[in-house]
Amino acid sequence: xxxxxxxxxxxxxxxxxxxxxxxxxxxxxxxxxxxxxxxxxxxxxxxxxxxxxxxxxxxxxxxxxxxxxxxxxxxxxxxxxxxxxxxxxxxxxxxxxxxxxxxxxxxxxxxxxxxxxxxxxxxxxxxxxxxxxxxxxxxxxxxxxxxxxxxxxxxxxxxxxxxxxxxxxxxxxxxxxxxxxxxxxxxxxxxxxxxxxxxxxxxxxxxxxxxxxxxxxxxxxxxxxxxxxxxxxxxxxxxxxxxxxxxxxxxxxxxxxxxxxxxxxxxxxxxxxxxxxxxxxxxxxxxxxxxxxxxxxxxxxxxxxxxxxxxxxxxxxxxxxxxxxxxxxxxxxxxxxxxxxxxxxxxxxxxxxxxxxxxxxxxxxxxxxxxxxxxxxxxxxxxxxxxxxxxxxxxxxxxxxxxxxxxxxxxxxxxxxxxxxxxxxxxxxxxxxxxxxxxxxxxxxxxxxxxxxxxxxxxxxxxxxxxxxxxxxxxxxxxxxxxxxxxxxxxxxxxxxxxxxx
Amino acid sequence: xxxxxxxxxxxxxxxxxxxxxxxxxxxxxxxxxxxxxxxxxxxxxxxxxxxxxxxxxxxxxxxxxxxxxxxxxxxxxxxxxxxxxxxxxxxxxxxxxxxxxxxxxxxxxxxxxxxxxxxxxxxxxxxxxxxxxxxxxxxxxxxxxxxxxxxxxxxxxxxxxxxxxxxxxx
Numbered sequence: 184x185x186x187x188x189x190x191x192x193x194x195x196x197x198x199x200x201x202x203x204x205x206x207x208x209x210x211x212x213x214x215x216x217x218x219x220x221x222x223x224x225x226x227x228x229x230x231x232x233x234x235x236x237x238x239x240x241x242x243x244x245x246x247x248x249x250x251x252x253x254x255x256x257x258x259x260x261x262x263x264x265x266x267x268x269x270x271x272x273x274x275x276x277x278x279x280x281x282x283x284x285x286x287x288x289x290x291x292x293x294x295x296x297x298x299x300x301x302x303x304x305x306x307x308x309x310x311x312x313x314x315x316x317x318x319x320x321x322x323x324x325x326x327x328x329x330x331x332x333x334x335x336x337x338x339x340x341x342x343x344x345x346x347x348x349x350x351x352x353x354x355x356x357x358x359x360x361x362x363x364x365x366x367x368x369x370x371x372x373x374x375x376x377x378x379x380x381x382x383x384x385x386x387x388x389x390x391x392x393x394x395x396x397x398x399x400x401x402x403x404x405x406x407x408x409x410x411x412x413x414x415x416x417x418x419x420x421x422x423x424x425x426x427x428x429x430x431x432x433x434x435x436x437x438x439x440x441x442x443x444x445x446x447x448x449x450x451x452x453x454x455x456x457x458x459x460x461x462x463x464x465x466x467x468x469x470x471x472x473x474x475x476x477x478x479x480x481x482x483x484x485x486x487x488x489x490x491x492x493x494x495x496x497x498x499x500x501x502x503x504x505x506x507x508x509x510x511x512x513x514x515x516x517x518x519x520x521x522x523x524x525x526x527x528x529x530x531x532x533x534x535x536x537x538x539x540x541x542x543x544x545x546x547x548x549x550x551x552x553x554x555x556x557x558x559x560x561x562x563x564x565x566x567x568x569x570x571x572x573x574x575x576x577x578x579x580x581x582x583x584x585x586x587x588x589x590x591x592x593x594x595x596x597x598x599x600x601x602x603x604x605x606x607x608x609x610x611x612x613x614x615x616x617x618x619x620x621x622x623x624x625x626x627x628x629x630x631x632x633x634x635x636x637x638x639x640x641x642x643x644x645x646x647x648x649x650x651x652x653x654x655x656x657x658x659x660x661x662x663x664x665x666x667x668x669x670x671x672x673x674x675x676x677x678x679x680x681x682x683x684x685x
Numbered sequence: 686x687x688x689x690x691x692x693x694x695x696x697x698x699x700x701x702x703x704x705x706x707x708x709x710x711x712x713x714x715x716x717x718x719x720x721x722x723x724x725x726x727x728x729x730x731x732x733x734x735x736x737x738x739x740x741x742x743x744x745x746x747x748x749x750x751x752x753x754x755x756x757x758x759x760x761x762x763x764x765x766x767x768x769x770x771x772x773x774x775x776x777x778x779x780x781x782x783x784x785x786x787x788x789x790x791x792x793x794x795x796x797x798x799x800x801x802x803x804x805x806x807x808x809x810x811x812x813x814x815x816x817x818x819x820x821x822x823x824x825x826x827x828x829x830x831x832x833x834x835x836x837x838x839x840x841x842x843x844x845x846x847x848x849x850x851x852x853x854x855x
Contacts, residue, residue: 370838373838527693528823529809529820529821529822530820531820531821531822532789538727538744539727539744541729541742562790589756590755592756593742593753595728595742596744598751598758602757602758605756629693630693630758631757634739634755634757634759635693635695635697636697636717637732637754638741638752638754638759638761639690639712639761640697640699640710640712640717640719640732641719641721641730641732641743641752641754642690642743642750642759642761642763643699643701643710643763644708644710645730645745645752646688646747646750646763647688647701647703
């Protein structure tokens, strides 16, 4: 096993890796940007190396700086976390060329799965079920209209180089195809410099289901069952759970086998996630994420497996040491992402300095977070501040436990998406398991009326006490024209965003 | 002194009188018996009303208060009678309109309105992508779209002009 590893990431995932590594007696090297000098991951690691720079490109994305930090500190392996360089095959290659172990899949697997068209071709050859569509990209409108007839409407047009929901257009009728194709192509060129598009059937009421897999480098692989991540907004997940309510034992075993087949087809090693869309009892391959995912804890909670430990063991060359039949599902787990965003105004990112922080506790509640009092939440990085995870003996218990945990939790200084998650968890459709990937976007996020009067009274008393304490009266006319709220938010954004480095 | 508290579009009228250190409160004209105790100096408040105890987290300025209770968040805009009169007068005088600026650096992904469109306050005007997230940017007030300064695909810096709204015609 490694004696010392470097974690090329920040935030809660850096902490997540450090925690397991410490438990295994492995020393950790943290790296950090100028903005993260106080961050928790620099404090919990054994060694912290400054990379300098405020921008990701000058720090967490700078391969040479990270490799130098690893060499200087004597780290034997690099864990990339998620995001940043985690799915960068060039970096994976450089790490190995530098004589270090890469805690991730082989370069070739990252490359194949990183390109939508190449991966579709590979998966089709491996017998993985695909959404009806074209394996090859189309480059002109006439071809698109002709091919669309074979696939069947509605059709989704996707950018070959896209991701995270970028550059996707839905066409419901042949008459819409021409204009949609032209716009999508133009956007793809503008966004990615690559105008290749492919067409596929658009699935109505789809559910996002993914399978966690792990392969050692002795030819063994297992899956740790599925996660469902249908509660998402603009392809950003908010609530995740495991297992999924729509899979029966037969389909669960089948989808697991398919995921393993997908991994074997690209000689996979390490942890990976095969994403599927479920629609009307059928599953279709979406993509494979060649890294540890944000929502991995729900799998850990129902299987009792520490996925980071398995990643480290496998990367150090150890065999998995168990088989599929040794794994089983125990209970139900739910995760809610704590993002700095305002769900009441279109989930706009929210910035500020954290205070009034209260972490939930109690049985089977887990909080993976990089939050601390005084943390300045800016716009430099992803708005995810942490994840709240619960386990329950069954789904109903897990839902009730998550509601209880959210009600205990408080994050002051910024808005978070927690009230939206609470609304989802209390919604009869979610409770009954009747959800799809459009569910969250169909909700109007609002707080229940029952507490409004009390909130008004409390706000008035708060103001009364504050005004009594301070001689400063609010400026008259503070709500003229533009509402004061939008103005104060605008001001704070501009102040923070106006930093030179941005 | 009366205080008007607006939450999610609804205005509550409150009045607070302090006699011998005791607060007497009315909500929409009705007496409202509450006990308000600060648990710390950080915004944790225990409110007791009708035999029930509510743990609240409160933060903000005298005119903008955010309250979290039972995990739900209530954003309150507060004004007293004097401010209310002044604000109503200036709102009536302005007839809407205004300039929408980028609140953060990003890329305009999609425009949701065209020049000449009449818009309501809060209506989404465009989608701005920043930090990998797509954000709907709403109208700051009602008005008519007079000019669009940044088309789809344009990268904007914080503070750049996006859309100019003119006052609604009478």
